[in-house]
Amino acid sequence: MNVHDTRLLMELQSVSVRFGINEALKNIDLPIHQHEICAIVGDNGAGKSTLVKVLSGYMQPSGGSIVWKSQDVSISNLRAANALGIASVFQHPEFCENLDVAANLFLGKEISKGRWKGFMRDDSAMYTRAKEVLNELSSSIRVASSMQELSLGQRQTVAIAQTLLTSPELIVLDEPTAMLSVIQTAEVLSYMKRLREQGLSMVFVSHDLPDVFAVADRVIVMRLGRVMGDHKVKDTSYEEVIAEISGVIQPNDLTSAGVKAARNSQVNRLRTQHKLIERALQMNEEA
Numbered sequence: 001m002n003v004h005d006t007r008l009l010m011e012l013q014s015v016s017v018r019f020g021i022n023e024a025l026k027n028i029d030l031p032i033h034q035h036e037i038c039a040i041v042g043d044n045g046a047g048k049s050t051l052v053k054v055l056s057g058y059m060q061p062s063g064g065s066i067v068w069k070s071q072d073v074s075i076s077n078l079r080a081a082n083a084l085g086i087a088s089v090f091q092h093p094e095f096c097e098n099l100d101v102a103a104n105l106f107l108g109k110e111i112s113k114g115r116w117k118g119f120m121r122d123d124s125a126m127y128t129r130a131k132e133v134l135n136e137l138s139s140s141i142r143v144a145s146s147m148q149e150l151s152l153g154q155r156q157t158v159a160i161a162q163t164l165l166t167s168p169e170l171i172v173l174d175e176p177t178a179m180l181s182v183i184q185t186a187e188v189l190s191y192m193k194r195l196r197e198q199g200l201s202m203v204f205v206s207h208d209l210p211d212v213f214a215v216a217d218r219v220i221v222m223r224l225g226r227v228m229g230d231h232k233v234k235d236t237s238y239e240e241v242i243a244e245i246s247g248v249i250q251p252n253d254l255t256s257a258g259v260k261a262a263r264n265s266q267v268n269r270l271r272t273q274h275k276l277i278e279r280a281l282q283m284n285e286e287a
């Protein structure tokens with residue numbers, strides 16, 4: 001199935017964010033399509049996390065506009081983003097270690113029951129819904145497990161499952177595969193693919209180009225607060241993306257033999273890593 005859909009879901013138009021004299025985002029134009037995994041890559045300080053904060057309602061832009069399903073919107077906080085259909089997983093999600101998975105999924109959003117609605121927690125409804133969202137991901141995590149028992153990859157899965165409680169149309173993920181092993185990475189990437197098949201869109205910030213090339217439909221390259229490139233993944237290459245990340249616009253401008261050799265060895269390393277991820281993804285999908 002061709003999941004890439006060219007209908008717009010959301011668009012940032014000339015969005016800027018200033019911190020005093022420092023401009024973290026400079027006139028960013030960013031279309032996000034339906035049923036698309038849109039990756040954001042760039043070096044440290046490029047503005048990726050600032051962009052995530054704007055998309056998720058955590059931070060308001062200093063200028064420009066945000067269009068959600070053809071309507072101009074202002075997203076004043078995370079709750080307003082949830083109400084529109086946007087949910088976010090920030091880097092290093094935090095949990096209550098002494099509580100179980102179901103309780104962590106519903107932290108701050110507990111379901112109540114009975115005459116004293118608001119005072120009595122409905123544990124059985126929360127367990128049922130928790131199982132449903134984990135099933136949507138085909139995850140084998142048990143809702144009664146304590147958070148302490150979970151691996152880093154499983155914790156990331158719980159964070160993604162948490163976003164599904166608000167039935168979002170767009171999930172914004174900041175570095176969801178950072179610090180994960182190849183197997184755990186493949187697990188998280190396969191959940192992302194599954195959610196795209198169910199019709200969701202995702203914005204996926206990552207430092208790991210092989211992860212991006214394995215699952216994303218589009219890759220946006222940022223540098224010093226600007227968008228340097230916006231490519232369909234199938235039409236670009238490691239060479240082009242690395243050149244844009246580092247500010248060398250033409251990949252072939254890297255002419256000296258030493259730089260060329262370094263670039264080739266970097267690209268070969270990324271390609272090897274890419275093969276490993278693809279293989280792990282395939283094993284995960286066959287399991």
Ligand SMILES: Nc1ncnc2c1ncn2[C@@H]1O[C@H](COP(=O)(O)OP(=O)(O)OP(=O)(O)O)[C@@H](O)[C@H]1O
Pocket residue numbers: 019022023024042043044045046047048049050051
């Ligand atoms: N709260 C803040 N106050 C002042 N400057 C900030 C603030 N947050 C970010 N910046 C600056 O904005 C720029 C973009 O930062 P941002 O964190 O968005 O980059 P990034 O691409 O996420 O980098 P990294 O890969 O290191 O996470 C940087 O120059 C950073 O120093």
Ligand SMILES: [Mg+2]
Pocket residue numbers: 048049050
């Ligand atoms: Mg960041």
